[in-house]
Amino acid sequence: MKLLITRPIDDLVLAQAEERFETTYRAGEVPMSAAEVTAALGEYDAILPTLGDAFTAAAIEAAGKPRCKVIGNFGVGYNHIDVAAAAKAGIAVSNTPDVLTDATADIAWTLILSTCRRAGEGERQLRAGEWKGFDPKGMLGTHVTGKTLGVIGMGRIGQAIAKRGHFGFDMPVVYFNRSAKELPFDARRIEDMHELLGVADIVVVAVPGGAETVRLIDRAAIAAMRKDTIFVNISRGEVVEEEALIDALEANAIGGAGLDVYEKEPYVPARLTALENCVLLPHLGSATVETRRAMAQMALDNIIAFAEGRAMPQRVN
Numbered sequence: 001m002k003l004l005i006t007r008p009i010d011d012l013v014l015a016q017a018e019e020r021f022e023t024t025y026r027a028g029e030v031p032m033s034a035a036e037v038t039a040a041l042g043e044y045d046a047i048l049p050t051l052g053d054a055f056t057a058a059a060i061e062a063a064g065k066p067r068c069k070v071i072g073n074f075g076v077g078y079n080h081i082d083v084a085a086a087a088k089a090g091i092a093v094s095n096t097p098d099v100l101t102d103a104t105a106d107i108a109w110t111l112i113l114s115t116c117r118r119a120g121e122g123e124r125q126l127r128a129g130e131w132k133g134f135d136p137k138g139m140l141g142t143h144v145t146g147k148t149l150g151v152i153g154m155g156r157i158g159q160a161i162a163k164r165g166h167f168g169f170d171m172p173v174v175y176f177n178r179s180a181k182e183l184p185f186d187a188r189r190i191e192d193m194h195e196l197l198g199v200a201d202i203v204v205v206a207v208p209g210g211a212e213t214v215r216l217i218d219r220a221a222i223a224a225m226r227k228d229t230i231f232v233n234i235s236r237g238e239v240v241e242e243e244a245l246i247d248a249l250e251a252n253a254i255g256g257a258g259l260d261v262y263e264k265e266p267y268v269p270a271r272l273t274a275l276e277n278c279v280l281l282p283h284l285g286s287a288t289v290e291t292r293r294a295m296a297q298m299a300l301d302n303i304i305a306f307a308e309g310r311a312m313p314q315r316v317n
């Protein structure tokens with residue numbers, strides 16, 4: 001079987017892929033265009049793609065009856081793959097849940113703490129040689145312990161974020177989710193998202209990407225936050241109306257933002273990078289050696305299961 005891996009992945013997993021399949025891989029970080037996707041669907045039996053690779057309905061339909069029968073996505077989020085169009089074309093799709101939950105919750109907490117405590121701004125000041133010494137009134141941030149944490153999307157990652165807040169930072173937790181959750185810690189469900197946005201001191205968005213959550217945090221939602229709200233997004237850039245968020249940050253209408261994802265990433269608007277009241281990371285949610293290895297292994301294992309005629313453990317369509 002011919003396998004295409006669309007980005008460099010962990011060497012150990014790559015070696016397994018090379019042993020098992022006739023493997024080709026794309027170098028570099030640039031996502032596949034729709035035209036490249038269509039060509040690859042005709043050329044390979046299996047594809048191991050990732051975030052940004054444009055498996056749109058049009059790109060899949062343009063492949064007609066594709067040679068490709070299985071897509072083992074590297075990543076829990078698969079909003080870049082039209083899974084219904086893939087199913088229609090006879091292509092099974094899988095993802096990599098669970099293995100990145102803790103790493104992603106940790107990056108949410110990196111953003112919560114560094115935004116509240118102005119860590120990015122402080123580090124920039126120090127590196128620029130502008131630090132004049134300890135100042136009882138200098139660079140005061142937001143206290144985190146005991147504040148109310150609002151989690152939007154109480155799935156696996158949302159729960160891991162909330163658990164850290166509850167047990168590690170003594171935080172009352174409120175959450176917005178389609179359904180109520182049985183949780184191993186106290187958390188109050190709020191059914192009106194705007195109400196939650198007004199109640200929580202720190203708001204973290206952890207919903208999955210896709211059509212249902214595009215601009216869930218729109219201008220009206222941002223207006224429902226308070227002047228001191230700290231807002232964190234580790235889900236998908238499209239979930240937030242980025243321009244409205246930038247307007248709010250520029251006007252100091254909210255306390256600050258910590259972002260790991262952007263509407264048109266890797267493009268990040270200059271208006272955002274010009275601001276001091278936000279901490280900006282380059283989509284590092286799952287970026288630990290251990291997690292990325294586990295993701296690669298899971299994506300490959302799903303493809304191997306398909307190739308051997310077994311059920312794919314993490315099939316999504």
Ligand code: DGY
Nearest residue numbers: 074075076077285286
């Ligand atoms: C995912 O797996 O969807 C993540 O966003 C990658 O870190």
